[in-house]
Amino acid sequence: MARISARTSEPGVVTTAPLPSPTSPEAPPRGWHRLSMSQKQVVWAWGFLALPILFYAGIRFYPTLDAFWLSLTDWNLLRPARFVGLENYARLVSDPQFWQVFNNTFAYLLIGTPTSIVIAFVIAYYLDRVRFMHGLIRALYFLPFLTTAAAMAWVWRWFYQPPPIGAINGFLATFGIPAQPFLRSTEQALPAIMVTAIWAGLGFQIIIFMAGLRAIPGTYYEAARIDGLGELAILRKITLPLLKPTTVFLVVLSSIGFLRIFDQVYNMTTNDPGGPLGSTKPLVLMIYQSAFSSYEMGYAAAQTVVLFSILLVVSLLQLWILRERT
Amino acid sequence: MIAPAESLDAPAGRRPLRPGRIVAWTLLFIGGVVMVTPLLFMFSTSLKTAGQVYDLRLIPASPTLANYVEVLSDGRFLRWFLNSTLVAVAVTLSNLFFDSLVGYTLAKFRFRGRMIVFIAILSTLMIPTEMLVIPWYLMASQLGWLDTYWGIMFPGMMTAFGTFLMKQFFEGVPDDFLEAARIDGLNEFQIWWKVAMPLVTPALSALAIFTFLGNWTAFFWPLISVTSRELYTLPVGLSSFAVEQSIQWEMIMTGAALATIPTLLVFIALQRYIVRGVMLAGLKG
Numbered sequence: 001m002a003r004i005s006a007r008t009s010e011p012g013v014v015t016t017a018p019l020p021s022p023t024s025p026e027a028p029p030r031g032w033h034r035l036s037m038s039q040k041q042v043v044w045a046w047g048f049l050a051l052p053i054l055f056y057a058g059i060r061f062y063p064t065l066d067a068f069w070l071s072l073t074d075w076n077l078l079r080p081a082r083f084v085g086l087e088n089y090a091r092l093v094s095d096p097q098f099w100q101v102f103n104n105t106f107a108y109l110l111i112g113t114p115t116s117i118v119i120a121f122v123i124a125y126y127l128d129r130v131r132f133m134h135g136l137i138r139a140l141y142f143l144p145f146l147t148t149a150a151a152m153a154w155v156w157r158w159f160y161q162p163p164p165i166g167a168i169n170g171f172l173a174t175f176g177i178p179a180q181p182f183l184r185s186t187e188q189a190l191p192a193i194m195v196t197a198i199w200a201g202l203g204f205q206i207i208i209f210m211a212g213l214r215a216i217p218g219t220y221y222e223a224a225r226i227d228g229l230g231e232l233a234i235l236r237k238i239t240l241p242l243l244k245p246t247t248v249f250l251v252v253l254s255s256i257g258f259l260r261i262f263d264q265v266y267n268m269t270t271n272d273p274g275g276p277l278g279s280t281k282p283l284v285l286m287i288y289q290s291a292f293s294s295y296e297m298g299y300a301a302a303q304t305v306v307l308f309s310i311l312l313v314v315s316l317l318q319l320w321i322l323r324e325r326t
Numbered sequence: 327m328i329a330p331a332e333s334l335d336a337p338a339g340r341r342p343l344r345p346g347r348i349v350a351w352t353l354l355f356i357g358g359v360v361m362v363t364p365l366l367f368m369f370s371t372s373l374k375t376a377g378q379v380y381d382l383r384l385i386p387a388s389p390t391l392a393n394y395v396e397v398l399s400d401g402r403f404l405r406w407f408l409n410s411t412l413v414a415v416a417v418t419l420s421n422l423f424f425d426s427l428v429g430y431t432l433a434k435f436r437f438r439g440r441m442i443v444f445i446a447i448l449s450t451l452m453i454p455t456e457m458l459v460i461p462w463y464l465m466a467s468q469l470g471w472l473d474t475y476w477g478i479m480f481p482g483m484m485t486a487f488g489t490f491l492m493k494q495f496f497e498g499v500p501d502d503f504l505e506a507a508r509i510d511g512l513n514e515f516q517i518w519w520k521v522a523m524p525l526v527t528p529a530l531s532a533l534a535i536f537t538f539l540g541n542w543t544a545f546f547w548p549l550i551s552v553t554s555r556e557l558y559t560l561p562v563g564l565s566s567f568a569v570e571q572s573i574q575w576e577m578i579m580t581g582a583a584l585a586t587i588p589t590l591l592v593f594i595a596l597q598r599y600i601v602r603g604v605m606l607a608g609l610k611g
Contacts, residue, residue: 038436044514045435049443052428055484060450063461070460123357126350133355139597140358143365146589146600148543150561151582154568155368158575165575167367170382199361204604211605249608260454263545263561270569284456284546291460292550304457311454 067308070301077295088302097278098286098303105259105283107190108197109314112258116198116205117250123202124209125239138207145203153267156196157183160268183268186279193280196264201257205250212246213239252318259311260284283307365586371579379576393580397567403584405556406563413478413548413559414541420483421537422530428484429492430518434504444493450486459550466551477551478559482541488533491607495529496522532603542589560585 035043071088075081092098127138144152160182163169169179182192216239224234240247262284266273273289274281283303291300366384373389374381381387397403432444462481463472471477499522507521523530548559558566564585568578593600 041435041514042437045431045437045440048427048431048514048518052424052447052484052489053443055424056447056450059462059481059483060453060458061446063458063465064453066461066464067457070464123354126354129347130351130354132351135597137354137358138601139593140355140362142601143362143590143593146539146593147365148545148561148564148585148589150543150545150565151585152364154564154578154582155364158371158579159364159367161575164380167382199364202361204608207601207604208608211608214605246608256454260456262456266545267565267568270565287456287459288546288550291463297460297464301460304454304460307454308452308457312452315452 067301067304070298071305073298073301075297075301077297081298084298088299091299092302092306097281100278101274101281101283101286104190104279104281105261105310108194108258108261108282109255111191112194112198112261113251113254116201116254117247119198120202120205120250121209121247124206124213125235127206128210128213138210141206142203144200145207147200149200149263150267152200153196153264156192156199156264157268160192184276186276189269189276189280193261193264193268196268197258197261200264201254205254208246208250209243212243216242248319252315255314255318256311259307259314262288283310365590368579368583368586371576372583374576376574376576393576394584397577397580397584402555402563402567403560403581406558406560407584407588409475409557409563410542410560413475414538416475417479417482417541418534418537420479421485421488422534424484425488425533426492426496426523426526426530427518428489429494430496430522432489433493433496434499434501434522447486447489451490455481455546459547462547463550472551473553473557475557478548478557481547482537482544485537488537491533492526492529495526499525528602528606531599532607535600535603536607539589 032040070081072083072085073081074084074087123141127134127141130137158166159168160166161169162181162184163173163179166182168182172178172180181188183189220238220242221234224238229237259282261282265280265282265285266288269275269280274285284307287300287303287307290296290303370384370386371379372393373386373391375388375390375392378387428447432440458481466472466477466480471480503521503525504517507517512520543561544559545561545565548562549565552558552562555563555566564581567581571577571581
């Protein structure tokens with residue numbers, strides 16, 4: 001592309017980024033006519049990409065590098081950032097709160113992802129065969145996906161209230177089950193919040209699974225039935241293997257979602273964010289508090305680098321494990 | 327319970343009605359009702375008075391819209407609603423334009439550096455928003471973008487997901503169409519806008535749905551980038567409203583209902599397109 005000289009009054013000057021404005025394509029400059037068709041294409045292409053490249057450089061790549069840099073400083077908004085080496089990471093490793101948060105984050109991931117994937121698959125598998133009121137039932141499952149997590153967190157929070165307010169405890173009472181503390185218990189709070197997150201994501205996963213099921217050619221099933229395979233064998237030998245790309249996609253997406261959980265936790269524990277006693281606090285909430293409550297930007301940046309590393313490892317690991325047997 | 331040809335989307339062909347299928351249908355239906363129970367209770371409680379909140383019956387004894395009148399009376403929710411709409415619409419339009427322009431360029435032009443640009447953009451999918459939030463905050467405060475609409479919108483104006491989705495679809499557009507337009511004397515911008523774009527409208531609507539929904543419900547960055555109440559988006563506004571209401575659950579449920587009603591109405595109107603769009607994006611994305 002460096003060979004192209006366009007839009008310059010001095011002949012022979014080589015510009016690396018010749019940019020005709022894509023919105024005013026009329027009145028081409030003098031050099032324009034001399035370009036061949038494919039050279040013009042190159043100019044157009046870089047013209048189209050100019051603004052996006054600036055965007056990705058300025059709003060994605062530069063901030064990424066900046067986050068790495070800030071994680072090595074003690075910046076706190078008041079004083080200019082000072083390089084402190086790996087001090088923030090050393091502090092993180094010796095911070096007991098971090099390890100609690102780390103465990104919580106993986107609890108969301110390791111319980112939330114398999115549970116939601118299995119439930120979504122079972123529902124999609126049966127829903128796919130239902131014809132009677134198919135659209136209505138599908139809509140019932142899909143509706144929660146369209147809600148705002150912040151709003152629904154408050155509805156669920158109300159559900160979990162102690163008697164006589166909370167609907168779930170009211171429901172349990174009709175079966176003679178004693179009232180549960182839910183969000184007030186260090187043991188039950190995290191699962192209670194996780195249910196909210198699973199509920200919110202289920203509709204999307206069901207729709208994607210159904211799309212995956214529809215994409216399997218019907219002839220495969222017919223051939224299997226002719227061969228005398230039962231429903232279970234068909235599921236195991238045809239449906240599940242062919243659904244693998246869909247499953248990988250959903251597992252990765254769901255894992256990323258649970259590792260980044262924030263909206264539900266923040267809204268369901270506003271009087272003691274991440275509580276009780278930090279038992280529900282995920283990494284993103286710790287980042288939020290370090291950065292925007294204590295203004296320890298350097299320390300918070302180190303936590304974001306840890307989050308980034310976890311997400312990277314988890315995604316690569318899953319892609320690698322699930323790719324092997326394709 | 328004999329199934330008529332109820333839905334075009336359901337698999338065709340009649341199968342014998344067996345008890346197993348009736349049980350499966352019933353369980354699925356109950357599960358579906360359970361899924362919408364939180365929404366039903368939210369609406370039900372929003373129609374109750376403070377004294378009736380402890381009555382957990384789904385149908386309110388004497389439904390009233392008084393809570394809605396009170397919540398809407400000071401205009402805050404209306405303002406937050408307008409803020410959310412403005413932000414979500416602007417970001418969606420930007421994504422529809424730029425993601426498809428970049429996706430088209432990467433799919434249909436041959437030039438050196440194409441793969442590098444594509445991989446660079448795709449690699450940003452690996453970077454979580456949370457990691458960028460602190461640098462964005464710093465950048466926005468230095469440029470005076472904090473507490474402005476632009477400050478809420480700028481990080482999402484283009485996305486790698488949208489670019490990838492559009493590239494996938496533009497690859498399916500036959501080159502002959504574009505070549506014919508070129509012979510007709512259209513320039514490259516016109517070819518993209520007038521010839522290629524109309525051929526990928528299903529993808530565009532899928533992208534529009536995802537971008538709008540994502541920005542309409544976004545919480546983390548709007549919470550950080552905005553401090554004045556008038557500029558809150560609906561989720562952030564609702565959160566602060568709920569904290570303020572403390573234990574007045576009927577008011578909180580009314581606020582939550584107000585934040586939920588717009589997307590539900592849109593869904594009811596466009597349900598078929600939305601489900602198709604999600605399927606489309608999920609399969610190609």
